[in-house]
Amino acid sequence: MGHTLAIQKRQKTPQEIFRRVMLNLAVACIVIVWTIPTFGLLVSSFRDPVAIDSTGWWMAVFQPFTHGHWTLGNYIEVLTEDAMGNAFLNSLLVTIPATVIPITIAAFAAYALAWMRFAGRRLLFVLVVGLMVVPLQTSLLPLFRLYNDVGLAGTYLGIWLAHTGFGLPLATYLLYGYISQIPRDLIEAAEVDGTTPMTKFIFLVLPISVPAVASFAIFQFLWVWNDLLVALIFLGTSVDVAVVTTRLSELVGSRGQTWYVLTSGAFLTMIMPLIVFFSLQRFFVRGMMAGSVKG
Amino acid sequence: MSDRVSEQGKFSHILMTVLGAVALVAVFSWSFLFMRDGSAPRPVIALVALLVGVGGIWGLFLVADRLVALLPGRTRDLLRPYVFITPAFLILLVYIIYPTVRTIYISFFDFQRGGSPVNFGFQNYLRAFTDPALQIALRNNALWLIFVPLFAVSLGLIIAVLVDRIRWERFAKSLIFLPMAISFVGASVIWRFIYYRASFGAQIGLLNAIRVALGAEPLGWLRLEPWNNFFLIIIMIWLQTGFAMVILSSAVKGVPSSLLEAARIDGAGEFRIFFQVIIPFVSGTILTVTTTIVILVLKVFDVVYVMTSGRFSTEVVANMMYNQMFIQGAYGRGAALAVIIFIGVTPVMIYNIRRMNQV
Numbered sequence: 001m002g003h004t005l006a007i008q009k010r011q012k013t014p015q016e017i018f019r020r021v022m023l024n025l026a027v028a029c030i031v032i033v034w035t036i037p038t039f040g041l042l043v044s045s046f047r048d049p050v051a052i053d054s055t056g057w058w059m060a061v062f063q064p065f066t067h068g069h070w071t072l073g074n075y076i077e078v079l080t081e082d083a084m085g086n087a088f089l090n091s092l093l094v095t096i097p098a099t100v101i102p103i104t105i106a107a108f109a110a111y112a113l114a115w116m117r118f119a120g121r122r123l124l125f126v127l128v129v130g131l132m133v134v135p136l137q138t139s140l141l142p143l144f145r146l147y148n149d150v151g152l153a154g155t156y157l158g159i160w161l162a163h164t165g166f167g168l169p170l171a172t173y174l175l176y177g178y179i180s181q182i183p184r185d186l187i188e189a190a191e192v193d194g195t196t197p198m199t200k201f202i203f204l205v206l207p208i209s210v211p212a213v214a215s216f217a218i219f220q221f222l223w224v225w226n227d228l229l230v231a232l233i234f235l236g237t238s239v240d241v242a243v244v245t246t247r248l249s250e251l252v253g254s255r256g257q258t259w260y261v262l263t264s265g266a267f268l269t270m271i272m273p274l275i276v277f278f279s280l281q282r283f284f285v286r287g288m289m290a291g292s293v294k295g
Numbered sequence: 296m297s298d299r300v301s302e303q304g305k306f307s308h309i310l311m312t313v314l315g316a317v318a319l320v321a322v323f324s325w326s327f328l329f330m331r332d333g334s335a336p337r338p339v340i341a342l343v344a345l346l347v348g349v350g351g352i353w354g355l356f357l358v359a360d361r362l363v364a365l366l367p368g369r370t371r372d373l374l375r376p377y378v379f380i381t382p383a384f385l386i387l388l389v390y391i392i393y394p395t396v397r398t399i400y401i402s403f404f405d406f407q408r409g410g411s412p413v414n415f416g417f418q419n420y421l422r423a424f425t426d427p428a429l430q431i432a433l434r435n436n437a438l439w440l441i442f443v444p445l446f447a448v449s450l451g452l453i454i455a456v457l458v459d460r461i462r463w464e465r466f467a468k469s470l471i472f473l474p475m476a477i478s479f480v481g482a483s484v485i486w487r488f489i490y491y492r493a494s495f496g497a498q499i500g501l502l503n504a505i506r507v508a509l510g511a512e513p514l515g516w517l518r519l520e521p522w523n524n525f526f527l528i529i530i531m532i533w534l535q536t537g538f539a540m541v542i543l544s545s546a547v548k549g550v551p552s553s554l555l556e557a558a559r560i561d562g563a564g565e566f567r568i569f570f571q572v573i574i575p576f577v578s579g580t581i582l583t584v585t586t587t588i589v590i591l592v593l594k595v596f597d598v599v600y601v602m603t604s605g606r607f608s609t610e611v612v613a614n615m616m617y618n619q620m621f622i623q624g625a626y627g628r629g630a631a632l633a634v635i636i637f638i639g640v641t642p643v644m645i646y647n648i649r650r651m652n653q654v
Contacts, residue, residue, distance in 0.1 A: 056501070
């Protein structure tokens with residue numbers, strides 16, 4: 001189709017065709033180089049442990065029947081024996097509330113900042129913007145000691161709140177940017193039949209804000225899912241609470257050369273982000289851009 | 296709404312609200328003990344955790360709003376906004392303001408000598424900057440700081456310009472962007488596999504297999520000082536190029552075609568167009584992407600932690616901070632490192648937020 005169009009316009013000179021081919025080749029090379037690392041890992045994760053150690057994964061690609069030795073056993077073993085299944089469940093348990101809670105709190109605050117009058121409004125706004133520049137590293141030690149004192153260390157509630165704290169300034173800022181742009185007429189029209197601010201917020205403002213909420217939700221979900229540092233400090237590495245990232249890094253430490261465990265384990269940590277990536281690509285890019293100023 | 300209900304309705308309303316509040320508190324405390332106790336089957340605990348975590352926060356806001364609605368007119372209207380903002384304020388106070396102040400405070404004390412902490416003045420900082428280990432970490436951070444943004448942004452821009460002219464642009468872009476979805480830990484495992492050196496048998500790591508095929512000896516890439524730093528840096532470049540590409544791509548598409556046409560008519564070659572038309576046009580975006588990656592790199596931790604734990608002279612400041620704080624218990628020195636990161640990140644962040652506001 002493209003060809004006929006091009007011919008209709010005008011004949012291409014050989015030079016132009018050569019250029020076009022080179023361009024496509026160059027991009028193809030870059031794409032291949034960028035994909036090979038992940039691809040090699042994926043292929044290896046489905047090979048028999050002995051096969052992984054005796055021939056490179058590329059042999060399994062070139063001769064899938066003689067050198068492949070395909071199996072799902074690696075996954076079964078890493079899910080059960082190496083507690084990756086448990087870690088996967090823990091990751092969901094950490095990530096879902098650690099995404100919902102900060103967005104909820106931020107949305108309420110953003111609405112009040114944008115559409116309600118109260119003493120201290122300016123102060124709160126300055127605080128939100130100002131705290132965006134503080135990296136979470138400066139919070140870790142005092143919080144860790146506080147958590148040990150009050151018994152929050154190693155609990156889900158503890159890590160939900162920690163992620164809430166670290167994500168809140170950015171979430172509030174982004175949602176404020178969106179909610180404050182809702183036309184005044186729309187907000188005031190809802191006032192007629194004696195609605196409370198709460199009902200206005202839930203039935204009018206939140207539904208309108210879905211795009212902003214979705215972008216931030218995707219960013220926060222991936223951030224928490226992929227986080228290692230916060231999980232390491234506030235949840236720890238014991239098998240019953242460890243999330244996929246801490247579990248995988250433990251496996252690197254204890255079974256650093258056991259490639260059938262590491263490849264399948266690593267791929268398990270990636271499945272969730274990859275699903276989000278492929279199913280919600282447009283929101284994904286927007287979310288990553290929105291989140292790029294996270295301190 | 297509650298203003299117009301009858302006396303009897305009002306009473307039942309109060310009753311319901313109070314009961315709701317009591318129920319909420321009961322559910323919270325019960326579930327916390329339930330989860331900590333951990334004797335129930337895991338899926339049950341998981342379900343309870345999810346329901347309490349997600350539902351609890353909404354319950355909190357709704358019950359608080361109901362409680363405030365019980366108050367007489369003026370007080371109620373005065374207090375209502377605080378139902379909306381108090382949770383956010385408290386979280387910011389407990390999770391950022393208090394700990395940051397406390398970290399700065401701790402950084403002036405010495406905890407290592409047993410007993411009560413000793414006021415140490417700027418000793419932690421002085422020591423940090425004279426410590427040979429930190430010198431290496433600072434050098435490595437500088438390497439990261441130069442090479443990750445440089446390569447990620449340049450490659451991102453080149454790719455953005457190239458893919459703009461092909462038909463399978465979207466496909467190419469999503470494959471290059473894909474590493475952005477992968478955690479640093481996952482990416483580290485991917486690259487460990489590439490750098491792997493088998494002590495016996497076939498080389499199954501890609502790089503050493505290529506070396507062997509070319510007739511050379513396999514290398515222990517991650518122990519090869521100081522080059523191992525660059526092998527870690529490559530991981531971050533691989534992860535961040537897609538981010539730079541996507542943002543720069545939309546900027547490149549914004550270059551007016553009339554500008555490009557005019558340059559072509561003047562006889563400018565593609566290279567001149569790239570350097571003299573496209574780069575000046577997207578320079579603002581280049582700056583934004585660069586600063587964003589700079590912030591990320593200043594705090595780089597996961598890759599080093601997983602790949603080498605800072606051994607073989609690959610230490611970086613954030614990993615050192617983690618070790619000092621949580622492994623060695625040298626709180627004062629760890630806090631000083633956190634403050635150093637803070638001081639490094641903040642100006643760049645301020646700049647970044649300012650820019651974001653202008654767009």
